Amino acid sequence: MKIPENTFKKALLEGKQQYGYWLGLCNPLSAELCGHAGYDWLLVDGEHAPNTLSSTLAQLQAIAGTPAHPVVRIAEGTTSVIKQYLDAGAQTLLIPMVETAEQARELVQAVQYPPKGVRGVGTALARASRWNMVDDYFGTVDAEMCLLVQVESVTALENLDEILAVDGVDGVFIGPADLAASMGHLGNPAHPEVKAAVETATRKIRKAGKPAGTLATSKAVSKHYESVGMQFIALGVDTMALAAAAKNSLINHLAEDGESSMVPEGNGAY
Secondary structure (H helix, E strand, O other), rough: OOOOOOOHHHHHOOOOEEEEEOOOOOHHHHHHHHHOOOEEEEEEOOOOOOHHHHHHHHHHHHHHOOOEEEEEEEEOOOOOHHHHHOOOOOOOEEEEOOOOOHHHHHHHHHHOOOOOOOOOOOOOOOOOOOOOOOOOHHHHHHHHOOEEEEEEEHHHHHHHHHHHOOOOOEEEEHHHHHHHOOOOOOOOOOOOOHHHHHHHHHHHHHHOOOOOEEEOOHHHHHHHHHHOOOOOEEEEEHHHHHHHHHHHHHHHHHOOOOOOOOOOOOOOOO
């Protein structure tokens, strides 16, 4: 048995555009549904959604039967938490609130086994190794790991060059909501100053030879960021889609005959 190929990482290395979707409903059935919708990757959110290790595992299992690749955002980048989610089978992690190169180096250490890193060994209990049934697991696992760091503050942008120089960082995700808040534009990630900062950071990331990504629920914003070099973009959020659909059903039922109304598209916040 071979370790599963990280199709998302492979696509990024090949320079292919990757479109994603955000999962916050914490449900394996809805995750599986989204996995068959045509997206390249799905983000299982453990930072702001009420996901646990168990609920994340269930969604990893559900997504495994679809063409999409699961990316897991954990609540914080501690070595012990990273170990648990990697053992559960996550191959791509998105770590929030990375502000320094030192943090980035510690994260790289956490996702790799010794002697390169400090990841604890417990493969007999780990879904990642298929409970020791993957051939040459230790010889192949690190190549399939993908570490994405999330920069989402003024401090992080100031330290971006140093973060990009850390070997083992596979990509950089720019968090628009927290970046907007850090810049004094809470709730407005589409503010011109925020967009300009994202554009500058994107060009810097791509110049360093790494893929850049973000979440943009507005078509105009997502198309714009793609045009300036964003390679992996999440285009929507399941909770936002469900809320909009539920509201629209009621609004359209109550509307006068011949009239209809739609909840407007979001501005990119989540």
